[in-house]
Amino acid sequence: MQTPAPGKRRYEKNRQQILAAARAILLEEGLQAISMRNLAEKVDYSPAALYKYFSGKEEILENLRQEAWALMHESEPGLPPGLPLQEVLLRMARNYIDFATRYPQYYLLVMSPSDNIPGNFEEFLQDPNFMPLIQFTEEAVASGAIRIPQGYTPLHLALFFWFSVHAISTLKVTMMNNCQDAFETTSLEAIQMVMAAFIKETPASFQSKGKRP
Amino acid sequence: MQTPAPGKRRYEKNRQQILAAARAILLEEGLQAISMRNLAEKVDYSPAALYKYFSGKEEILENLRQEAWALMHESEPGLPPGLPLQEVLLRMARNYIDFATRYPQYYLLVMSPSDNIPGNFEEFLQDPNFMPLIQFTEEAVASGAIRIPQGYTPLHLALFFWFSVHAISTLKVTMMNNCQDAFETTSLEAIQMVMAAFIKETPASFQSKGKRP
């Protein structure tokens, strides 16, 4: 009985099938097209049957949200060692923004109101999606690659970075649909400009010891 | 006939009354509580009657959105002359964030998907809510109070500033409900840190000639 009973396996398979259909609707027709009836018809179930697999629509969306985070993190390219620090940061930003650009529906879903949101600053700082960035910044500061003004911490710089990337992605997805690359280009330049002000100008490479965000 | 006919005046009064009720629901019960039926009952109308005054729910929300922008801009305190530039910028940021904190429902409404959103970068740059910030930054750079690195423009700095303020406000409203001031304090420090890197350290005052954002 090391493998689950066949009933349980079928159950799990159906569950994944429902999630796959929901994912397909999200990517092809958009977030607002995900309705229980629409979804049920796509998997040849009655709407009520979905409630045998999920407690409700919100649980299905929550699963897709986790998928989105995983997809974004696994699409991170392996950065070649010896890359200048500002290039590393720039690529991190670009990767995040590219994800939002390529999968706007995924990004909209991730940013849509959920019940799973941290309620305070401490929880946010320990969010697995944000913590690596803080760690990365701290290492960079500790190594001397980034110089932080007196009275401030690596957290401040990480926050700024996160703010910028988050704002650019959101704006691109929600407002700048019909725009050329002008917005993204200019925005990334803005990030670059600010980062350059803190990065100690050494062409010497910097490589984080932790896994990158 | 210089004043509108009494029928038209009553019509306009009813319209404003409906908007007032919608505003009350927004502030007291939240954005998701605004429904045509809920609103109709509050103003002692049948739901269908609202369609004699508005083309639909979206038009009502659009009116509230404009209210929100107006309210935010009129709540801007008159800055005393002779204020250091970084203090001016900091207060501008604080004013924006304070508005989102005081009226989270208004802010959520403003940021909710609308049909009136600019579709490209050029329109965005001419948005009356963003243009003053660019103007302000340009004046500050022209006067020498802010130094921009070579190859960059005041627009880059304005974008960064807008990104930060926007991101902080959104995070405060959507995620950081139960948190103390730690998040806002740290975030404002982050803005301050970055701004300080560009502001030429002169205690000499700077006063914009244009109206402030």
Added chain:
DNA sequence: TCTGTAGAGTGAACAACGTTTACTAATATA
């Protein structure tokens, strides 16, 4: 192998939503 029970699956309904339609009643205009 037979049987009883847990559970997969369903049709119908409920409550709420935005909106439309056909209609009445009140008002403004001529």
Added chain:
DNA sequence: TATATTAGTAAACGTTGTTCACTCTACAGA
């Protein structure tokens, strides 16, 4: 005053998420 406009309504339409009472199937224990 007669007429045309328009404010206002009840009822319905087509959605939505969710629940309930009910089958029928598949698996477990005798």
